[in-house]
Amino acid sequence: MNRIFPLEQGPPASGPLLDTYGRIGNDLRVSVTDRCNFRCTYCMPAEGLNWLPKDQILTFEEITRVVGVFVGLGVRSIKLTGGEPTVRHDFPKLVGMLREANPDLELSMTTNGILLDRLAGPLAEAGLDRVTVSCDSLMRHRFAEMTRRDALDRVLAGIEAAKLAGLTPIKINCVVIAGTNDDEVVDFAAWARETGFEVRFIEYMPLDAEHHWERAKVMPSAQILDAIDAVHPLVPEGDGAEPATLYRFADGEPGAIGVIPSVTEPFCDTCNRLRLTAEGQLRACLFSLDEADLREPLRSGATDDEIEAVIRKAVWGKWEGHKINHPDFQRPSRSMSMIGG
Numbered sequence: 001m002n003r004i005f006p007l008e009q010g011p012p013a014s015g016p017l018l019d020t021y022g023r024i025g026n027d028l029r030v031s032v033t034d035r036c037n038f039r040c041t042y043c044m045p046a047e048g049l050n051w052l053p054k055d056q057i058l059t060f061e062e063i064t065r066v067v068g069v070f071v072g073l074g075v076r077s078i079k080l081t082g083g084e085p086t087v088r089h090d091f092p093k094l095v096g097m098l099r100e101a102n103p104d105l106e107l108s109m110t111t112n113g114i115l116l117d118r119l120a121g122p123l124a125e126a127g128l129d130r131v132t133v134s135c136d137s138l139m140r141h142r143f144a145e146m147t148r149r150d151a152l153d154r155v156l157a158g159i160e161a162a163k164l165a166g167l168t169p170i171k172i173n174c175v176v177i178a179g180t181n182d183d184e185v186v187d188f189a190a191w192a193r194e195t196g197f198e199v200r201f202i203e204y205m206p207l208d209a210e211h212h213w214e215r216a217k218v219m220p221s222a223q224i225l226d227a228i229d230a231v232h233p234l235v236p237e238g239d240g241a242e243p244a245t246l247y248r249f250a251d252g253e254p255g256a257i258g259v260i261p262s263v264t265e266p267f268c269d270t271c272n273r274l275r276l277t278a279e280g281q282l283r284a285c286l287f288s289l290d291e292a293d294l295r296e297p298l299r300s301g302a303t304d305d306e307i308e309a310v311i312r313k314a315v316w317g318k319w320e321g322h323k324i325n326h327p328d329f330q331r332p333s334r335s336m337s338m339i340g341g
């Protein structure tokens with residue numbers, strides 16, 4: 001990918017959030033906490049991490065204000081994440097504040113689902129549009145091994161509660177690890193057909209806190225699609241102009257299959273994502289080694305225009321792409337739960 005604009009030119013003063021490669025950032029993931037009640041082996045150590053002190057985490061008012069600035073800059077979709085967003089005290093209140101300030105915003109959440117049995121209703125009432133629930137195995141013992149929590153039944157009950165509350169279409173995120181749960185991809189496809197859910201298979205990325213990632217554990221998305229297609233033929237969704245990442249079932253059954261091939265087929269040239277960590281650091285790439293601090297200006301009386309300038313500069317400097325497949329790849333110091341996936 002070639003740079004379209006020289007970096008020295010600096011970001012535009014108006015219009016959408018543009019970077020020097022011509023990409024527009026209009027999808028923001030907002031982490032509301034670094035804490036999590038699961039300990040997924042590919043993400044966090046069994047004993048957890050050193051949680052951030054409360055005063056370092058953005059308040060609901062700060063999150064609402066900064067989201068308002070992003071919306072003014074053309075961001076149309078906000079995904080609340082973490083850590084585990086539902087463990088943040090009074091979380092539906094934040095959703096209500098965001099909805100009230102931004103009636104037309106697409107507002108979703110990524111969750112492990114364990115608290116959805118009681119929170120799905122309040123979250124839907126507060127104005128959440130839909131949920132993505134992480135689920136890496138449909139077998140109780142394996143789910144417990146991968147998440148270090150024997151909670152498959154509660155997660156499935158949470159998904160059901162989300163459906164009843166209208167937090168649809170429901171998406172399921174499944175991290176596939178070769179030699180661990182790759183034998184379940186066809187079962188997940190059968191589940192998608194039965195339930196109408198969109199099951200999205202995520203390639204294992206080098207973002208685990210314990211640095212256990214290795215390339216041999218990455219199950220390539222192409223192989224996942226082949227395995228499913230052999231049993232339940234798939235048809236790509238979309239116009240065929242780009243490699244498809246979403247597939248429907250050829251026989252017209254409900255549900256869909258998605259893949260997120262970040263390692264084997266990086267999609268950096270069309271990446272429109274931005275991430276805000278729980279303590280207010282803006283990351284233009286999941287694998288960024290640098291961050292722009294929005295908390296300091298938020299807390300030191302900066303105007304919205306001043307915060308906008310910090311955001312524009314950070315997005316302008318977005319990398320061409322992550323370097324997982326380059327010999328000089330450097331892992332970010334933060335792991336997935338501290339960034340906000």
Ligand code: SAM
Binds near residue numbers: 132336341
């Ligand atoms: N706790 C919430 C959840 O479970 O969805 C939100 C945060 S979690 C960090 C977001 C997503 O990142 C989950 O779907 C999780 O499976 C995924 N994830 C975490 N570590 C990962 C890794 N090393 N590679 C790929 N995906 C990962």
